[in-house]
Every structure is written in structure tokens, then in C-alpha cells.
Amino acid sequence: MSKSKLDLLQGTLDLMVLQTLVSMGPQHGYGIARRIEQVSGDEVLLNQGTIYASLVRLQERGWISAEWGTSDNNRKAKFYSITKKGRKQLAEDAAYWQRLSDVMGRVLAMPGEHK
Amino acid sequence: MNWLKLLLQRLRSSFSQSQTDQDLEMEMASHLESAIEDNLKRGMSPEEARRQALIRFGGVEQAMQQHREERGFQSLDILWQDLRYTFRTLRRDPGFTAIAILILALGIGANIAVFSVVNTILLRPLPFHDPQQLVWITGLPGRGGLSSQTYSTDAYKAFVSQQRSYQDVTGYFAFSTSDNTRLLGRGEPLLLSGVLVNGNFFQTLGVQPILGRLFRPEECQKNAPPVTLLSYPFWKRQFGADPDIVGKAVNFDGRSVTIIGVLPETFDFGSVFSPGSKVDTYGPAILDDMEDWGNTLALIGRLKPGVSLAQAQAEADLLFPRLLFSFKHPDWGGNYTGKLSILKEYVSGKLRRSLIVLWCAVGLILLIVCVNLSNLMLARAAARGKEFAMRSALGAGRGRLIRQLLTESIVLSAIGALLGLGLAYGITFYLAHQGSIALPLLSSVTVDGSALVWTLLITVATAILFGLVPGLKMSRSNLQEALKDSGHGLSEGKKHETLRAALVISELALACVLLVGAGLLLHSFLRVLDVDLGFEPSRTAAIKVDFDDSKPERRGAILRDMLQRILAVPGIEAAGIADNLPLDMNRSWGLSAKGKQYKPGELPATFVYVVTPGYLNVMGMRMLAGRDISWQDETGKERVAIINQTAARYLWPGEDPVGRMALVNGMDTRVIGVVADVRESSAETAPGWQMYLPVMQNGPVGAQLVVRTKLRPEVLASSVMATLRSINPAQPATEFRPIQNIVDHSVSPRRFFVSLVGIFAVLGLVLASLGIYGVISYSVTRQTQEIGIRMALGATVVNVQLQVIAKTLRLALIGIVLGAIASFAMARAITSLLFAVQPNDPPTFTSTIVLLTVVAIVAGYVPARRASRINPMIALRNG
Numbered sequence: 002m003s004k005s006k007l008d009l010l011q012g013t014l015d016l017m018v019l020q021t022l023v024s025m026g027p028q029h030g031y032g033i034a035r036r037i038e039q040v041s042g043d044e045v046l047l048n049q050g051t052i053y054a055s056l057v058r059l060q061e062r063g064w065i066s067a068e069w070g071t072s073d074n075n076r077k078a079k080f081y082s083i084t085k086k087g088r089k090q091l092a093e094d095a096a097y098w099q100r101l102s103d104v105m106g107r108v109l110a111m112p113g114e115h116k
Numbered sequence: 117m118n119w120l121k122l123l124l125q126r127l128r129s130s131f132s133q134s135q136t137d138q139d140l141e142m143e144m145a146s147h148l149e150s151a152i153e154d155n156l157k158r159g160m161s162p163e164e165a166r167r168q169a170l171i172r173f174g175g176v177e178q179a180m181q182q183h184r185e186e187r188g189f190q191s192l193d194i195l196w197q198d199l200r201y202t203f204r205t206l207r208r209d210p211g212f213t214a215i216a217i218l219i220l221a222l223g224i225g226a227n228i229a230v231f232s233v234v235n236t237i238l239l240r241p242l243p244f245h246d247p248q249q250l251v252w253i254t255g256l257p258g259r260g261g262l263s264s265q266t267y268s269t270d271a272y273k274a275f276v277s278q279q280r281s282y283q284d285v286t287g288y289f290a291f292s293t294s295d296n297t298r299l300l301g302r303g304e305p306l307l308l309s310g311v312l313v314n315g316n317f318f319q320t321l322g323v324q325p326i327l328g329r330l331f332r333p334e335e336c337q338k339n340a341p342p343v344t345l346l347s348y349p350f351w352k353r354q355f356g357a358d359p360d361i362v363g364k365a366v367n368f369d370g371r372s373v374t375i376i377g378v379l380p381e382t383f384d385f386g387s388v389f390s391p392g393s394k395v396d397t398y399g400p401a402i403l404d405d406m407e408d409w410g411n412t413l414a415l416i417g418r419l420k421p422g423v424s425l426a427q428a429q430a431e432a433d434l435l436f437p438r439l440l441f442s443f444k445h446p447d448w449g450g451n452y453t454g455k456l457s458i459l460k461e462y463v464s465g466k467l468r469r470s471l472i473v474l475w476c477a478v479g480l481i482l483l484i485v486c487v488n489l490s491n492l493m494l495a496r497a498a499a500r501g502k503e504f505a506m507r508s509a510l511g512a513g514r515g516r517l518i519r520q521l522l523t524e525s526i527v528l529s530a531i532g533a534l535l536g537l538g539l540a541y542g543i544t545f546y547l548a549h550q551g552s553i554a555l556p557l558l559s560s561v562t563v564d565g566s567a568l569v570w571t572l573l574i575t576v577a578t579a580i581l582f583g584l585v586p587g588l589k590m591s592r593s594n595l596q597e598a599l600k601d602s603g604h605g606l607s608e609g610k611k612h613e614t615l616r617a618a619l620v621i622s623e624l625a626l627a628c629v630l631l632v633g634a635g636l637l638l639h640s641f642l643r644v645l646d647v648d649l650g651f652e653p654s655r656t657a658a659i660k661v662d663f664d665d666s667k668p669e670r671r672g673a674i675l676r677d678m679l680q681r682i683l684a685v686p687g688i689e690a691a692g693i694a695d696n697l698p699l700d701m702n703r704s705w706g707l708s709a710k711g712k713q714y715k716p717g718e719l720p721a722t723f724v725y726v727v728t729p730g731y732l733n734v735m736g737m738r739m740l741a742g743r744d745i746s747w748q749d750e751t752g753k754e755r756v757a758i759i760n761q762t763a764a765r766y767l768w769p770g771e772d773p774v775g776r777m778a779l780v781n782g783m784d785t786r787v788i789g790v791v792a793d794v795r796e797s798s799a800e801t802a803p804g805w806q807m808y809l810p811v812m813q814n815g816p817v818g819a820q821l822v823v824r825t826k827l828r829p830e831v832l833a834s835s836v837m838a839t840l841r842s843i844n845p846a847q848p849a850t851e852f853r854p855i856q857n858i859v860d861h862s863v864s865p866r867r868f869f870v871s872l873v874g875i876f877a878v879l880g881l882v883l884a885s886l887g888i889y890g891v892i893s894y895s896v897t898r899q900t901q902e903i904g905i906r907m908a909l910g911a912t913v914v915n916v917q918l919q920v921i922a923k924t925l926r927l928a929l930i931g932i933v934l935g936a937i938a939s940f941a942m943a944r945a946i947t948s949l950l951f952a953v954q955p956n957d958p959p960t961f962t963s964t965i966v967l968l969t970v971v972a973i974v975a976g977y978v979p980a981r982r983a984s985r986i987n988p989m990i991a992l993r994n995g
Contacts, residue, residue: 031147035154048174049147053140054182061186074153078146079139 014047014055016098019091022065022083029070029078030056056081064090140183148173177510198523206527212496213528216489220532222879223485224574225539228563230478230872231570232544234471236561237464243382243560244459245322246418251428252462253285253415253454261797261804263704264721266290266411269403271439271450275415278435281428283420286320287413288313289401293701293818294393295660298848299354301367305848307660308350309394310368311385312401318345318379320418327351328362328377335376336400342373343400348381350396368397384559388463389414392554392861407442410703416459429456451717463556470869473633473946477876480630482578484883487623489582491887493525494616495894497586518587525583526576533575537563540571552857553864589615613895620887621931627877627884628935628968629942634870634877635960636943640951641870644863650760650794650803651698652736653855657829658697658820661840662847665816669751672812675728675819676747678843682823685835690824692731694808695816697855698796699862703817707759707807709767710777710784722763722805723796724780726816732758732791732808734822735855742774742789749788749810755780756810758789763805780807798862800951822855829854866951881967884931885975892924893979903983904991913984920983924976925969932968936961 021036022028028036033056034049041047059065064087072078083091148169155165173179206213241247254265267275267287276285288311295307315336318325325345335343346361355361365372385395406412419428436454440446457465464471497504504517540563547553548561663674675693682691696702704721708714725731729745740761749756757780764773764787776787793803821840825832829852840847860867896903903916943955953960 029146029150030143031150034147048179049151049172050144050174050176050179051182053144053179054186057183057186072146072150074150076146076149077142078150079143 014051015059016091016094018052018055018059018081019064019083019087020095022081023088023091027068027070027080027082029072029080031078032072033081059087062090063087137180137184140180144173144176144179181513195523198520199527201520202524202527205524209496212492216492216528217532217535219485219488219883220529220578221535221539223482223536224529224533224571224578225536225543226876226879227478227482227574228536228540228567228571229543229547230474232540232561232563232567233547233558234475235564235566235570237467237555237557238471240566242388242460242463242557243384247460248458249283249419249421250321250459251417251419251425251456252459253417253432253456254462255411255453255455261702261704261721261723262290262414263411263702265414267413267415267439267452268411268441268450269406269409269413270443271411271441271452272413272415273403274439274443275435275454279417279431281419281423281431282417284316284320285415285417286314286317287401287415288317288389289406289412290414291412291701291703291817292395293660295848295850296818297368297397298662298846299366299368300370300846305846306354307848307850308368308396310344310397310399311395312399314403314413315400317398317416320416323379323383325377326380327359328375330377331400336402338402338404340400340402342368342371343376344368344373345398346375346378347385347394347396347398348379348383349394351378354396373399382560384557387557387559391556391558392552392864394551407444411441417456425456425458432456449716467555467865469946470865470949473949474869474872477630477633477873480626481876481880481883482574483581484623484626484630484880486578486581487619487626488883488887489525489528490585491616491619491623491890493521493582493586494589494619495890497521497589498894518584521587522579522583525587526579529575529579529582532578533571537568537571540567552861553868554861555865555868585615585619613891613898616891616894617927620884620891620927621934623884623887624928624931624968624972625935625938627880628932628964629938630873630877630880631964631967632936632939632960633942633946634873635964636946636950636953636955636957637866637870637873639957639960640949640953641863641866643952644799644866647795647799649698649799649859650737650792651855653859655826656734656736656822656824656855657852658822658855658858659836659840659852660850661693661819661821662844663819664844668815671816672747672750672810674843675811678821678840679728679730681839681843682821682836685832685839687825687827687832688823688836689826690730690734691821692728692734693811693819693821694725694727694731694735695811695818695820696725697820697822697858698735698794699798699858701817702796705781705807706779707757707763707767707805708779710779712767719766720805722759722807724814725806725808726811726814727808728811731822734824736824737794738792740790740792741772742787744789745808745810747812750812753813755783755785755813756788757785758791758808759787760791760793760803760806762793762803763807764790766805780809785809799859800863800866869949881971884968885971888924888927888972889975889978891927892920892976893982895923896920896979896983899983900986900991903986904988907986908988908992916984916986917977917980920980921973921976924972924980928969928972928976932965935968936965939964 017037018033021033021040025032025036030052031049034047034052037052038047056065056067060067060081063084065081065083067079067081069077070080151169151172152162152165155168156162160168170176242250244250255267272285272287279285292309292311294309297308297310299306299308315331315333318330324330326348328345330345331343334340344366346355351357351361358364361375362377363374365374367373379398385398386393401413417428419425432454436452437450439450439452441448441450441452507520508514508517544561544563548559550558661678663671663678665671679691679693682688702723705724706719707722708719727745729747732739732744739758742758745756745758757778759767759773759778767773767778768776773787773790778785778787791806791808794806795801795803796806797804823829823832823836833852836852837847837849903911907916939961940956943957947955
């Protein structure tokens with residue numbers, strides 16, 4: 002796998018995690034992973050394990066916070082919630098993605114010269 | 117300060133590693149349990165639920181590793197892990213570790229040592245204040261020896277008063293010989309080497325005494341009470357580093373001399389101005405006493421700030437031709453030139469090329485070492501293929517694997533460097549204490565701070581060079597294949613072998629370049645040793661003798677008596693006396709044919725030797741015509757001279773010079789003989805003009821008694837000394853100096869470079885042969901089964917051996933051809949270092965090629981023998 006692709010994926014995953022936390026409120030790793038899979042309609046092939054690298058990265062940047070708690074099924078789990086800083090970052094990143102996807106849409110909509 | 121927080125967090129998590137890991141494990145366990153529960157709810161069997169959960173999660177270890185890489189101080193953790201792992205693996209394979217470290221220690225040690233030498237002689241500034249301001253002022257170099265490179269006191273005084281470029285101009289008496297002063301009154305007379313320096317010598321160089329003071333102007337006046345400065349080693353050796361030495365008086369040659377100071381340890385006159393000799397004491401040169409001594413002062417100036425060398429040279433070009441040899445005789449003119457060079461350039465400029473070649477040679481060694489270790493690491497890596505595959509299956513990324521291999525190579529080269537440092541300390545200590553090598557500054561060679569920086573640099577570079585290739589190679593290997601690969605005969609092994617073969621080829625090529633270089637230098641050295649010196653150094657030895665020279669008219673009788681008594685000593689075959697010996701000190705006078713007109717500057721200065729009858733004979737010089745000096749050529753009789761062939765050919769071309777009248781320093785002198793040319797300055801430079809004058813008619817500068825004997829000179833020392841003491845009780849104890857030693861001293865720089873480059877070449881050859889042995893041996897091991905099958909099918913022992921050797925030769929020949937081509941280029945670059953040897957010297961190239969081929973065959977024969985002894989049954993069964 003080439004490096005640039007991986008970077009894009011990383012950034013994408015971070016954004017997905019942040020948005021998930023905004024929409025669902027505090028959530029544990031498994032919950033976040035499941036949610037992303039559901040929303041993406043299983044289009045993203047996600048190794049659930051990779052979510053933890055993303056979580057620790059976001060945590061270190063101060064965009065999310067973590068706390069041990071108890072899950073619905075009475076299991077000990079670490080719950081993540083988005084911070085104020087994280088919300089700000091999400092707004093920025095979301096706007097960026099929106100713009101990028103608009104541009105990409107326009108570029109790809111250009112009539113192509115078929116062979 | 118976002119990054120600061122990040123840094124703190126990372127540091128913290130670095131230390132609380134296991135705690136965070138436990139945390140993560142719990143979190144992941146909980147994750148999996150939730151997933152399994154969900155799957156169960158969907159109606160899967162327990163096994164299926166678990167399996168699906170694990171699949172969706174991906175690799176647990178990889179996730180852990182990713183997590184770790186995101187948090188923590190990645191490099192620190194990994195470094196620690198890698199280090200521990202490295203030490204474990206290295207311990208497990210002590211043979212490999214020992215060989216690798218040994219090779220590295222040799223390569224790195226040699227590099228540190230050579231760097232220290234290069235740094236001391238070439239790179240480091242001279243140990244004086246602002247040394248770049250110091251310039252060496254010399255007459256026309258070359259013909260005429262020291263006398264034409266030095267100046268009279270009157271010329272010096274005039275130059276000092278007229279120049280505008282210098283803060284100060286100083287000088288020293290350039291004709292001081294070793295052992296020229298006797299220290300009396302402390303038991304047996306002890307011989308010292310003293311140098312006379314101008315009063316402002318130390319001030320100009322910027323050298324301060326560690327005890328006492330420097331010379332005062334009044335101490336450089338006529339009839340001033342004599343004073344002396346001591347060198348640091350002499351002060352320690354002779355006076356036990358007496359802190360109260362200043363003000364004490366010592367007896368030099370019967371004169372009471374006051375010690376006024378001690379110079380610092382860093383000041384070593386000999387190592388800068390007269391390599392290979394030591395100086396014990398410094399006295400002030402009394403210029404007024406030296407007016408009639410001729411050209412004797414070597415000049416050094418300190419430029420004013422802002423004055424460039426070119427400006428000073430322009431001034432010198434103007435001033436020097438106008439300087440007079442003597443104020444009393446303005447009609448004699450001066451005929452001076454002044455060529456300026458930065459002092460450092462004068463001291464070590466001649467050596468630049470040799471040192472750079474040495475540096476390149478040792479760099480080649482390091483390259484060979486790297487290639488060799490790359491090869492060893494690859495061989496090892498091949499054996500560790502499964503281990504690496506396993507590690508990557510367990511979550512190690514490619515970068516991580518490369519890092520692991522690099523850690524190993526860095527640990528190896530760091531240990532090698534430590535040993536190498538020890539080796540370098542040893543070598544530099546040895547070199548610094550080799551008084552007999554005539555290289556400037558060599559006595560101050562040490563492994564200093566910059567050498568340590570250099571060590572660090574080459575250690576890291578070496579580690580990266582030899583660790584990266586196997587690292588890249590390994591980490592690219594196919595995981596599945598590696599795990600399945602039984603290690604024998606599969607494609608991965610083949611690829612390894614191609615890379616290793618390429619490495620061995622380059623190793624051989626590098627060794628070839630080194631060997632050709634060493635061979636050319638060695639051949640040059642042998643040519644130098646073969647040079648017809650014009651005298652026979654073997655079986656002759658010289659001893660400096662002391663005699664009463666207060667009445668010049670008695671000189672002949674005294675020396676004649678001395679020689680007769682010496683000849684009576686059993687074992688002495690011949691004896692003679694001269695004031696200077698060839699390849700030692702020299703001085704020059706004027707010589708011309710009487711009655712002929714010469715343009716100013718047309719005739720070179722002529723080396724002059726004041727000798728007794730029998731000297732030419734004892735030195736083994738060859739008379740070509742005429743007669744030797746005899747005891748009848750006395751004071752007051754017709755002045756006579758023997759001249760050398762070169763002078764004779766120029767002064768009386770096509771004529772017989774014997775019986776002609778010449779002018780020696782303006783005095784009528786009859787030429788009585790012609791002697792074959794003697795190499796007087798160095799074995800490598802063509803002889804200049806020389807003349808030999810009788811000691812009865814000319815003032816000698818000292819006396820060297822030369823004897824020829826069948827015995828070793830030490831055996832004769834006591835009886836000769838007893839004889840000399842019976843003539844002159846004050847004769848100090850000196851040792852016989854075999855004439856061969858003087859020759860050796862003169863060729864010592866070349867010997868020094870040849871031995872070093874030679875050692876490196878041998879080292880390179882050994883490493884290259886190890887490399888070739890390693891590759892062939894490995895391929896034999898790999899093909900054990902194949903060879904077994906072939907032998908089972910009827911291949912003979914000879915078949916098998918030939919095949920292995922043919923493979924070796926193929927590698928060797930490619931390496932040798934490439935190396936020979938590179939050697940041609942190298943040889944052209946070092947042409948100026950060669951003596952009477954062409955850069956494409958066929959014997960050197962031929963012998964190198966033969967040597968390398970033979971070594972390769974031997975290196976291939978050992979595994980070939982092993983291959984031919986393979987028992988087909990066992991080989992097949994074990995496959």
C-alpha cells in the first residue's frame with residue numbers, strides 16, 4: 002500500500018470518528034467502529050482494530066477525551082467524547098472535505114474525451 | 117505550546133508503557149466481547165461468532181503496534197527494544213559477532229589513526245599564535261642546499277629595516293647540528309642539541325615560556341652574559357622538572373650559561389622546522405658575531421593584519437634582489453631572492469598529496485570493510501529469513517525491520533569503533549614516539565577531539581552503509597514464501613546470492629586498486645633504495661669527534677694522529693673525517709673555473725665538504741680521475757679541491773678538469789681529482805655540485821669520524837671511545853651512527869607511506885579473500901543436496917571441485933578486470949608520488965592480477981574440497 006493513500010485514510014478515519022462522536026455522544030471503540038460500518042453501508046473496509054490508533058491520536062491532540070465506564074451490556078469499556086477543541090477541528094475539517102469533494106465532483110464531471 | 121504538551125504526553129507514555137498497554141488490552145478485550153455477543157445475538161454459533169469478530173477486528177498485534185506507534189516516544193521505545201534484541205542475537209552468534217567486530221575495529225581503527233596523522237600534519241593549524249600570518253621566507257629552492265635558502269645577518273638587518281609588510285621578521289641559525297653542545301659538570305659530558313634563534317623568535321611565533329621569560333634585546337648583543345631557554349622534554353629529563361630552575365647556571369662547553377626559562381610542551385622546534393630531530397636548548401643568536409658566517413639565517417615573518425601573501429611577495433620581489441651579502445663588501449652584491457609561503461604550507465605542503473593518497477587508501481579499506489560486513493549480514497539475514505517473516509507476521513512493519521537491522525549494524529560498528537579507538541591510540545602513540553621518521557609534526561600526533569568527531573561520523577556512516585543493503589533486501593522478501601522456504605534452493609536464496617556476488621566483485625575491485633597503488637609505491641620505494649648514492653652506506657658508521665681546533669695550522673697533525681690511532685684499533689678497516697656527511701647537514705660555497713666569465717646566477721652554489729685524506733675511500737666514493745687529498749696538501753701550500761662529475765662537466769665541458777685552476781669562494785684552487793656524484797640532499801633528487809677540500813686548508817664545521825668495519829659498530833664503540841678519550845679527555849660520549857641510518861632517515865617519509873599503504877593493501881586482500889570464501893562456501897552449503905545428487909549420478913570429485921573453482925574464478929575475474937580499469941585511473945592520479953616507475957608499471961599490474969587470482973583460487977579451493985567430500989547418501993537423506 003502506498004504511503005499517500007494511507008495518510009488520506011488516516012485523516013478520513015479521524016474525521017469519521019469525530020463526526021460519529023458528535024452525532025452519538027460519548028461512545029466506546031466498538032460502538033464507534035460499528036456505527037461507521039453501518040453508516041458507510043459496509044463500503045469502507047475497516048479493520049476495527051485500526052480505530053484504536055485513530056482514537057489515541059485524537060486524544061493526544063486534545064480533540065477527544067476518554068473515560069472508563071460501563072456499557073449497555075454491563076461491560077467495562079472506555080468511553081470517548083469530543084472536546085470543544087475537537088468540535089472546532091471537526092468544523093474546519095468538514096468544511097475542507099466539503100470543498101474538496103465539491104471540487105472533485107466538478108473536475109470529474111468534466112466531459113471526457115473517450116477513445 | 118501544543119507540541120510541548122504532546123512531547124510531555126509522549127514522554128509520559130514512554131515510561132508508563134506497560135500500564136498503557138494493559139489499558140489497551142482491556143479495551144480491546146471488551147471490544148471483542150461486545151462483538152462476539154452481537155454476533156451470537158444474530159444467531160451464529162459460538163465459534164463462528166468469535167471467528168467473525170476477530171476477522172472484523174483485524175490483527176490484534178498490528179492494532180497494538182499501530183497504537184504504540186501513535187502514542188509514545190516511538191524511537192525511544194523501539195531503540196530500547198531493538199538494542200535488547202540485538203544484544204541477544206549477537207550473543208547467540210558469537211563467531212559472527214567476533215569476526216564482524218574485529219573487521220570493523222581494524223577498518224575504523226586504521227581510519228582514526230590516519231585521520232589523526234592527516235589532521236595533525238595537514239589540517240590542524242601550527243601550534244603558534246595566529247599561524248596563518250606566519251610566512252616562511254626562502255631563497256631559490258633546490259640547488260645549493262641550505263646556504264641558498266638562508267640569508268646573511270646583514271641581508272636580514274637590511275630587510276627588517278626596509279620592509280613594510282610584517283609586524284615582525286625573525287630567524288634562526290639554520291646550520292645547528294644535533295649534539296652540538298656539551299653539558300659539563302654533571303658527570304660524564306652529555307651532548308645536547310642546541311639551536312640559536314633570533315632574539316624575537318618566540319615573540320614572533322607567539323610562544324610564551326611556562327617558566328621564566330624570553331630573551332631580552334641586551335642578551336642578543338656582543339659579549340652579553342650567555343643565557344638559555346630549555347625545551348620542555350629536556351627540562352623534565354635532565355632537571356627532573358625542577359620548578360626553581362630559572363636563574364640557575366649550567367656549564368655548556370665550559371661556559372657558564374644562565375637558564376632564563378622553560379618553553380611549553382606544545383613547542384617542538386624540531387617537529388616543525390627540522391623533522392625527525394630533537395632540540396634541547398635555545399640560545400640567542402648574537403647577530404654581530406655572525407656577520408662573517410655567510411648565509412646562515414632561515415627567515416620567518418609575521419604579516420601585518422590585512423597584508424596578503426601576494427602583497428608581501430610583491431614587496432619581497434622588489435627588496436630581496438637589492439639586499440647585500442655584506443655591508444663591508446658592497447661590491448660582492450647579494451644575488452638574493454625571496455620566495456614567500458605560508459609557514460604551514462612550507463612545513464607540510466610537500467606532504468599533502470601523499471597524505472591524501474594515504475587517506476584515500478584507508479577510506480578504501482573502510483569501504484571494503486563495509487562491503488564485507490554487508491556480505492556477512494546478508495549471509496546471516498538469509499539464515500534469519502524465517503525469523504523476519506515471523507516478525508512481520510506478528511505486526512512488524514517494513515521500516516521496523518530495517519530499523520532492527522540498522523540497530524544491529526550500529527551496535528556492531530559502535531563496538532568496533534571502541535576497539536578501533538584503542539587501536540588508533542596505540543598506533544598514534546607509536547608514531548608520535550618514532551623519532552626517526554622525518555615527517556613534520558609527527559611527534560604531536562594524538563587522537564584528539566576532532567578525531568573523535570571523525571570516529572563518530574565514520575562509525576555511523578559505516579553502520580548505515582553495511583546495514584542498509586541487507587535491511588532493504590530482507591524487508592522486501594515475500595512473507596509467505598519465506599515462511600515456506602526451507603532455506604535451500606528457492607528463488608529468494610538465488611537472489612541473495614546475486615547480490616552477494618556483486619558485493620564480492622566490488623570488494624575484489626577495491627582490493628585490486630589498493631594493491632596496485634601499494635605496488636606502485638613499493639616499486640618506487642625499491643627504486644629509491646636502488647639509487648646509486650655515490651657512496652657505500654653498508655658497514656660504515658660515523659661518530660662525532662671533538663678536537664682542539666684553536667690552532668688551525670695544527671689541525672692536520674691532530675687529525676692525522678687521531679686517524680692513525682683509530683686505524684690501529686682491531687677491526688677497523690678504514691677511517692676518514694669530514695665535517696658534513698651526505699644526506700645529513702650541508703652548506704655551500706662558490707665554485708667556478710678560473711678565467712671564464714659567467715652570468716650572475718648562472719652557477720649553482722656548490723656543496724662543500726672539508727675532509728681528511730681517506731674520507732672518500734672510507735665512504736666508498738669513486739674517484740673518476742686524478743688523486744685523493746693527501747696529508748701533503750698542507751696549510752700554506754697550493755690550495756686543492758676534488759670536484760664531482762656534474763660540476764666538472766659544466767665547468768670544463770669535454771676537457772680534463774684535473775690540473776685546472778678553479779676559484780673557490782674567490783680563491784685560486786687547483787682541481788686535483790674528480791669523484792662520482794653523491795646524492796647529498798636526498799636519495800630522490802639529482803645531485804648538485806659538490807667539492808671536497810682538505811681539512812688542512814679550510815675550516816671545517818665540526819668533525820665526523822667515519823670508520824669501515826666488518827664488526828658491528830657497537831662492538832667497536834668502547835675501544836674507539838677509549839682511543840678518542842686518550843687524545844682528548846673531554847671527548848663526550850656519543851654513539852656510532854651507522855651511515856645506513858642516515859640513508860634510512862632520508863627515505864623515512866617514503867618508507868612510512870609505503871608501509872602504511874602496504875599494510876592497508878594486505879588488509880584489503882585478506883578481507884576480499886574472506887569475502888570470496890564466504891560467498892563460495894555459502895553457495896556450496898546451499899547446494900549440498902544438488903551436489904549430492906550429481907555425485908550419486910556419477911560426477912567425480914574433480915568435476916565437483918572444478919565447478920566450484922570455476923565459479924570462484926568467474927567472480928574473481930570480473931572483480932579483477934573492473935579493479936584493473938579503476939587502478940589505471942588511480943595510478944595516473946598518483947603519478948607525482950612515483951619515483952622512476954611508470955603509472956602503468958607492468959610488473960605491478962601483472963603481479964597484482966596474479967596475486968588476486970591465486971588468492972581467489974585458494975579461497976575457492978577450501979569450499980571446493982568440502983563440496984567434493986559431500987557424501988551423496990547423507991546429503992540426500994538430510995535434504
